[in-house]
Amino acid sequence: MANVEPEEQDEKPLDPVMERVRRKMVRLQIVSAGIMFISLMAVLAAVVYKVSGTSAAKAPAANTAFAVPSDQPLTTAARLPAGFEVEQASTSGAQITLLGRIGSVRKIIIYDLTVGRVVADVTLTNQ
DSSP states (O other), rough: OOOOOOOOOOOOOOHHHHHHHHHEEEEEHHHHHHHHHHHHHHHHHHHHHHHHHHHHHHHHHHHHHOOOOSSSSSOOOOOOOTEEEEEEEETTTTEEEHHHHHTTTTEEEETTTTTTEEEEEEOOOOO
């Protein structure tokens, strides 16, 4: 015949010392879960704040930095080094990037319209 296990009997109550330890462990588990939940919510709140704050903060800064007069075009003169031949030009916001050369030396010059002067003069070399 097959071994038949007797039905599970009701668990005997723990002695008082073990019952106190069990209660402390359950309490510790609940406190730890609460702290972990609060920490997770704080991290998520910080991520949402950073994501929503950076896009809103950057958009107005670009509009207020440079404004073209509405009644007439902006007129300015860029003082480039003598003999500078422009090969390529591009714009980014209020800056004009000029790629060119003086003789055989290649240069990048960045002119900023907001301050009205050259803000960078980079010489390109091969090494």
